[in-house]
Amino acid sequence: MDYCLLLPFTLGISLLWPCFMATEISQTEEVKHPADSHLRVKRGWMWNQFFVPEEMNKTNYHIGQLRSDLDNGNNSFQYKLLGAGAGSIFVIDERTGDIFAVQKLDREERSLYTLRAQVIDSTTGRAVEPESEFVIRVSDINDNEPKFLDEPYEAIVPEMSPEGTLVIQVTANDADDPSSGNNARLLYSLLQGQPYFSIEPTTGIIRTSSKMDRELQDEYWVIIQAKDMLGQPGGLSGTTSVLIKLSDVNDNKPIFKESFYRLTVSEAAPTGTSIGKIMAYDNDIGENAEMDYSIEDDSQTFDIITNNETQEGIVILKKKVDFEHQNDYRIRANVKNRHVDKQLLKYHVEASSTLIKVQVEDEDEPPVFLLPYYLFEVFEGRPHGSFVGTVSATDPDQRNSPIRYSITRSKMFSIDDNGTIITTNALDREISAWYNLSITATEKYNVQQISAVPVYVQVLNINDHAPEFSEYYDTYVCENADPGQVIQTISAVDRDESIEDHHFYFNLSVEDTKNSSFIIIDNQELVLACKKSPSSTYLS
Template sequence: MNCCLFLHLMLGIPLLWPCLTATENSKTEEAKHPEGSHLRPKSGWIWNQYFVEEEMNITRKIIGRLSSNMHNGSKSLKYRISGDGAESIFFVDETTGVLSVAQKLDREKQAFYNLKAHLIDRTTGKAVEPESDFVVKVTDINDNAPKFLHEPYAAVVPEMSPEGTFVIQVTASDADDPLCNNNARLIYELLHGQPYFSIEPTTGVIRTSSKTDRELQDSYWVIVQAKDRIGLPGALSGTTSVLITLSDINDNIPTFKKGLYRMNVSESAPIGTSVGTIMAHDRDIGKNAEMDYSIENDESQTFDIITNNETQEGIVILKKKVDYEQQTYYKIRAKVKNRHVDEQLKKYHTVASTTFIRVLVEDEDEPPVFLLPYYIFEIFEGSPQGSSVGVVSAIDPDDNRSPVRYSITKSNTFHIDDNGTIITTYPLDREMNAWCNLSITARELYNEEQTSEVPVYVQVLDINDHAPEFPEFYEIYVCENASSGQVIQTISAVDKDDSIESPNFYFNLSVEDTKNSKFTIIDNQDNTAVIVTNRTGFSLQEEPVFYISILIADNGIPSLTSTNTLTIQVCDCGDSGSIQVCHSKDMLLMEPRTEIMTAVLICAVIIILGFIFMILHLQQRRKQTLFPEKGKDCRENIFKYDDAGTGEEDTEAFAVGELRCSTFMREPRTRKTRSAEIRSLCRMSWQVGPDDAVIKEFILEKLEEANTDTYAHPLDSLQTYAFEGTGSLAGSLSSLESSASGENENFDCFHDLELPFQMFGSAMQSNN
C-alpha cells in the first residue's frame, strides 16, 4: 500500500505543479508589492494530495481540504467546486473547504477526476480568488481477473510433427494497475492437453511435446489458465480453450470399396449425360485426398469419367451416343490414383486401385430423325401455284419404324404433303421476300408426342420481271445560249430485279427523238448516261419546253425496256450562262408555298362562314320581304379596269342608273389586294409543267381569233376600277367594291378550271 501511495505521489507532482508554481508566484508578487501598494497582492491555493481507493463501501468520506490564503475565516466567503462528479460524487464544505466523496468509485472506469476550486463572496456572488484545477486519483485494488484476448483459439499443426514444434501463442490481459502489487502480472499453465502439448509460463506459447497421428485423432482440446500477481496468494485467474487440429500428410492411397458398379443409360440420352457415379475412399483429407479417375479398357470410347472436386466422386458420362439396336450393354474398368503425391511417400502409391462398371442400354421411343440437319431449296419467282420446292425426309429410328407425317409451322406460302414434298400455295415475288425460312415438323403416326423439327431455307430466284426506271424526278434546264455538245444532265436508272453482270442498264433515245431531237444521249457504260445538246442556242419564247423519250434496257434474259420521258425547260441563264441560276429561280418559286397554303386555308374558312351567313340571310329575307317586285328584269354589265374611272364621263357609254335594282343588292367584293399577288405566284407555279405550255398556246390562238373577228361581241373585255370618278349617277360600283373594304378575295389557286381564265385575262390585259 505504501508503494502505491509513493507512486501516486510521484505521478501527482506534475499535476500539482501549476498550483505550486502559482503559490510561489503569489509569494513573489507579495514581496514585490508590500502592504500599502496600489497593486492588489495575489494569493494562491494551498493543496494537499487527494486519493480515493476504489470499491470502498462508504457513504461519505473526507479525502482532503481545500484552502486558500484569501480565506481568513470570514463567513462572507464560501468554497465551491465544479468539474467531474462535482456535487454528485464529490462535495465540499462551503465554510471549512473539507472535500469528501459520497459513493463507491471504480478505477477501471475512471482513474482521475478533474475538478475546479472556487472561492466566492456570498454577498456579491463573485469570485474573490481565481479558480484552480485539482485532481482526485482513484487507487487500485486487485478486483479484476485475467481475460484472454482473441478467443476462441484454434491452431493447426501437421501430424507427426517433431517435439517442440510451435503451435500457437495465447495472450491474456488484466484491467488492474500493473504498477501496484503485481495486480496485472500474469503467468500461464496448461490444465489439459498433456502429454501431447506444453506451454511456456511467461509467454503463453504452446508447443508439441510428442508425435501425433491424424488418422488416430485429428484434433485436441487444450485448456490454458492465466493467473495475476504471478500466482501469489490472493491471485485471480482466467481460462481459455484451444482447439488444435492436425493437418494431413499424404501417407494413404485411395481404394474402391466395391468391385463392380451397375448403371443404366437410355439410348436417347444426349452426349454429356451423367450415367452414374463411383467413389473411392482415401484416409487422407484435403489436397492429399484429391484423386483422378480414368477408364482403362473402353475400346469403343463411349464413356468417360470426370472427378467432382467437391465430393471426390467419379462421374461416368456419355462420350458418344449409344444405340440399343446396335449394342445393349458395355463393360468397362476404371482406376483411381492420388492427384498430389509427396516424393517421400511415392512408395505407397506404386499400385492403383481399380473397379469394374457395367452399363446397360435402355430402349427408348425416339422421335423421327431427319436425314439432313437443315435443307436449302431454290425456286424461281412467279412459279405457278402448286410448284414443287423440294423434299424433306425423316425416319423413325426405333424397331417398329412408325410412319411419319409432316407439317409446316406458321406458313401460308407453302404446303407439305405426307411424303415430305414442299409445294407453293401461290406465286412468289423475290422483290418482296428473297428468302423464306420454314420450320418443318415430323411427327410419328403412332405416337404424336414424338416430334422433331428441321429448318428449311427457300431461296426465291430472280426472273427479269421489272423494267428499269429513273430513280428520281429530274429537273433539267438548258440555257438559251447553250452551245452544241454541252452536257446538261447525268441520269441513271434502278431496277427491282437482281443483276450479277455489269453494266446493268443501257440508255438510248426513242426512234422519233433520234430523228428529230435537239438533244442526244451518251451511254457511259457504267449504269449512267448524259444528256447533251444537239444544237447551239434555244429560245425561251418560241420553245420553252422540250420532251424527249429515253429508252432504258436492262441486261436480263429476256431484256426489258422502259420508256421514260424527260422534261427539259429552257432558261434565261443571264450573263453567267450557269444552269444553277435556273435552279435558284425554281427555289424562289417554291418558297411562297407555305404562304399560299395558309391563304388557301383562310379562303376555305371564309367561304364556309360566308355560305352559312348567306343561308341565314336568305331565311331572314323570306320572312321580312315587304315590297316584292317580281316582274322587273334587272341586269348588270360589269366592266373591270385596271385604271381609275373618270366619274361622270363613264355614264356616256350607257345609262349606269339603269343598272341599279331596288329589290336586289349585290354583295360587296374586295378589290385586288395582296391575295392577287399570291394568285399570281400560283399561276406562275402552274406554268412550270408541260400542260401549261399547251394551255398558253391555246389561249394565244383564241386571243388572236378574237382580235381579228370584227363581228364578235366584246364579252372578253374585263376592266377593274381602282378608283371611281366623282359625281357618278351610278354611285359606287360596289358589286366589285374597293380595296378599302379590307376583306380578302376568295379564290382557290389550285382549281382546275380557274387557271385558263386567269391566263386568258392576263393575256387580254397585256394585249390592251
C-alpha cells in the first residue's frame, strides 16, 4: 500500500494512514495575551475526511490518525472520540489519536458517520483544541448483485410481428454506489430466448428478432441477465425470467376435417329438421376462429347454419323431400371466417369446401289418389248396380302395395277393389240431386296407411213426372155471367228439372169439350171463361 506524508500545518491534525483524498478545514481564532500583546495566532482543527472500505474482515481496521500539532509526543495529550458509533464501531487510541474500525461495515446500510474529536491536556484537564466534527465515509466495494424489479415479468405480443417489435422492458437495480467506479453500472444480456428475441444492453428493452407463429408455439420463456461492472469479468450478475405469450391473429383459414360427408334424411321429416353436422377446424382461437358455413349451389332443399358455441355446421331440411321423386342429393358446402382484417385477406383467398351426399330414406306412406277429388254424373231412375265412376289410388312406396277401397256411411252406393262405384238403390233426383261421398283407400300390406278422397255425385234429371195442378180448385160462377167472362185462372207445376221455364198446354176433356159451357181462352195458363150464359152450371 502506498503512503504519503502530509506536511504539518499550524494546529492541524494529520491523516497519515492510509493516504486518501481529503478536504482540509481550518479555523482561525484570535487569542488574547497579556497587556500590550497583540499577536494573532492561527488556531484550529485541521481534519481530513476519512474513508473505510465496507465488508472488511479485520477486527481492528486502522482508518487514520487524529493529531494536534501541539502534541510534542510526551503523552500529555488525550484524544477523545464522540458521536454516533464512537466506542462501538469506532475507537481511538487516546495517546496517539489512531482511529480503528472494530466492526464490519455495510455501506448499503449506512454510508457515512459524523463524529466529533477532542484533544485534552491530561495534566490540566482542559481542551487543547476546540471540539470539531469530522466524517468517516464507508467506501463501496462491489458486494451487491443486480436485482430485477417488478418480477414476475409477463408480456404479450401478436404473432407474426415484424422484427424489432417492442415486447417489454425489464429493469434491474444495484445497491452499490453508482458513483464508485462501475460497481452499479449494468449491462443486460439474453441467456435464453435466441433467435426469437433480443435485448438492448443498456436499456433492458426486449424486442422480437424473428417472426413467430402462435400455432407452432404459443409462449416463450426468456432468461435475462443483468451484470454490473459493465459486464466485465468479476462483475456480479442477477437473472430474471420473462414469460412472453403470443396473441392470436387471423392468419389461418378454417379447413374441413373431412372432404366427404354422408348424411341421411327420412322423406317424412318436416322442414327445419336437423339431418346432420359437419365440422371445420381453425388453428386460430377466439373471435379469429368463428366461422360461417354456406351451400355453394344455393340449394332450395337444404341449408346450413352455424352453431356459435361449437362452430359446427348444422345441415337442416329447407324443403320436404320425396324418396320416389329423388332419393339422393349432392351438395357442396363452403366455410370461411367471420372476422378477417384487410391486411390478413391473403390468408383467406380460397374458401375450404366439402361434398355432402344426402340419402333420402323411404318411409311407408299412405296411398295417393290420382285426383284431389272426383265428380261423377248419373241419371236418376237407373237400376240397382248402375255404374257411377271409378277412383284410383296407388302406393307411392317401392313395394307398391295393393289397395282396398271403401265408402264411408252410404246406402246408395258401393265400391269394389278396383275403385268402381255403383248404385245400390234407385236414385231420384227429386229426392236428392247431389251425394257427397268419402272414399277410403287402404294398403293391404299395412292397414295403418289410409287415405281418403271426396267424391261428388250429381243425379241428372229425366222427364219422369207429369205436370200437376199446383192446387185443388173449387170454382164458382154466377148464373147470370156474361159469355167470355173469365171465371178462373188455373196453373200447373212439373217436378222434373228443366233448363228453361216449363211451358204447359191446357185443354178440356173430350166430354167437356162437346157439352161444356166453358172454353179456354189462353193456352199458356188455364183461363176458363163462359161460352154461353149458364142458368145454373157448376164446374169442379
